[in-house]
Amino acid sequence: MVPDSLPVADPGHDVLRSLCGGAVHLPGDPAYEEVRWPWNLQVDARPAAVAYPAFPSEVTDVVRHAAGLGLRVAPQGTGHGAPPLAGRLEDAILLRTSAMTELHIDAERRTARVGAGVRWGDVVDRAAPAGLAARHTTSPGVGVVGSSIGGGLSWYARHAGLQCSALTAVELVLADGTFVRATETADADLLWAARGGHGGFGVVTALEFDLLPVSGVYGGMLAWDWTHAPRVLGAWAEWAADAPEDVTSIARLFQAPDEPWLPAEVRGRRLLLLDSVAVGDPERSARLLAPLRALQPELDTCAELTPGSVATLHLDPEAPTAVYANSVLVDDLPDQAVEALVHAAGPGSGSELLFVEIRQLGGALSRPSSRGGVLDSMNGSFLVLGVGTDTGAGWPAVREDAARVMDSLRPWTTDSTYLLMADEAVDERRGWPESAWQRLMAIRAAADPDGRFVPPHSSRRQA
Incomplete structure (x- = not known):
């Protein structure tokens, strides 16, 4: 010590x-x-x-x-x-790395170059005037580098894939102090590792990646009292199974705190929220979301959006906060899974988790990216995430609530883990296919033979 x-x-x-x-x-x-x-x-x-x-x-x-x-x-x-x-x-x-704040948007090439201290909100603000969007996280305060090299789910994920697959160059310092710029033609193994390898092979100082041209964005938030969860979640899961890749949505059981960073109509309430973003022609996008709006929400903010408003759609807290998160990937969300989830986290469950959300995957996320990377697709149709704060019962109680939710979905859970959303001790080998894991370990060993860098997760198998 x-x-x-x-x-x-x-x-x-x-x-x-x-x-x-x-x-x-x-x-x-x-x-x-x-x-x-x-x-x-x-x-x-x-x-x-x-x-x-x-x-x-x-x-x-x-x-x-x-x-x-x-x-x-x-x-x-x-x-x-x-x-x-x-x-x-x-x-x-x-x-x-917060002092490394270089940020450059190349509108003609539709690319961004960011230093290791840049946050997603800064990229969104700089790219939007050029008619471009980034594959950013749902929180603008999250760092670009950490979320990018860990995978990177975004509101455009079903349409455009993982953020890590957008990387075209990574600059980093290896364990011996050597500075390297890795591209497809130079030190390509390190670029491959940076595409979802989650770290442990160097200190990333800058990234370069592709941006997305934005011709139209449509979406928003639909809200019901959470007593409507069984009906609405079942209908949403059925809709999500056949939804076009243009749209990405997230369902949440949200026990909203009475805090000023939340809209007045949400504060202090227990709600079921459906957030969605669709790209392309706004009129067509409105038709795509019509079945969800037909479920008669009491709050409906769906409209044409700017890329900047997409960044804050999810109502994530931006100030430093004490939170615990854990997640599972599931293959399917049949009626039995919805019932089990609501029983574990909804009305009458006793759960005090801040929220339990179900992120719609599939689309481009289900297919290997044309750019090689240790993580090039997601093994599951949905990602279920439980997030809690210590409301007085202590962190063990928060972990128990989250574990109960994850266990309720065990019949539909895949063998994979999305490491960016796993605060609990987890065997990091579950983050990738076995062959990708073996190659990643070889790259880490070559870049850091003495184990100088602390890997983001332990490689020990958990019982």
Whole structure:
């Protein structure tokens, strides 16, 4: 364990403090207690040091000095996905990339170049005036790099596939401090690993990826009291099974807190929400969503959207928050599965999860991408995600609520895991096909033979 205060006279610690223009904080330093916290405040990590590099050369300095001090390195952008790192950072330098904010949109080539500290909201705002959209997460505050190299589900996923498949170049620092620019023609194995490999092979300092031309976007939120969940979820699941790839939707059982970041008509209520986004001709898109609107929601915000409004459609909190999340992939959602889910998370269940959502997959997500990558498709028709906060009963109770929801769907669950939405300890080999896992491990070993980088998940099999 790292002591609460490291001796200032230690030459190694003095060297660390001199890196990154002095933006390195060790236990006992005045700012350490503030900077060690990730976005997800559930994680009370105490790394050996926290460093804020602004340039790739500063990343190189940190990586090389870490090796000399026998420390590991854990890159982190926003820290939305920090829970799997809990208890694994005491011998590591937490390398925060938030100062690496380069962002360039090439409207003619329909591409973006982003530094490791850029968040999706920034990309959306810069791309929209050029008539372009990104395969961004449902929360604008999530970091581009972490979500991209982990896979990247978006509102355009059924139409355009995973964000990781859009990557055309990745720049990173390897364990020996070497800076590499990986493309299809140079260090292609590292680009392949970055397309869904979730890290562990280097510190990504920048990404380049394709953007999507946007001719029209239509969608919004439909809301019912959650007592209507059995009827509406069953109808939605039947509609989703045959829906065109132009539309991506998410159903949620939402126990909304009474917080100012939520719309007034949602605050403090228990609701069933259907969020959807369709691309293409708005009139055609309206016809696609007509069967859902015919279910008589009490709130209907469906209309033509701007790419910017799509980024905030999901009502995710942007301020740092303590949350726990876990998920499963399911092959199908028959009436029995809907009944089991509502029983575990809906009215009368006793669940205090903030929300349980069902993300519609399929479409382009069900087919291997034409660009090779460790994760090039999703093994399931839906992703079911449970998210909770500590409402007073404690985190064990939150985990029990989430586990009960996931267990209720066991008859329809696949053998795969989407690692970006798994806070619980999980064998990361379930994140990819076996052959892809083997190749990824070989690439990690070549890039980091001494295990300098802390992998995002453990590779140990769980019982």
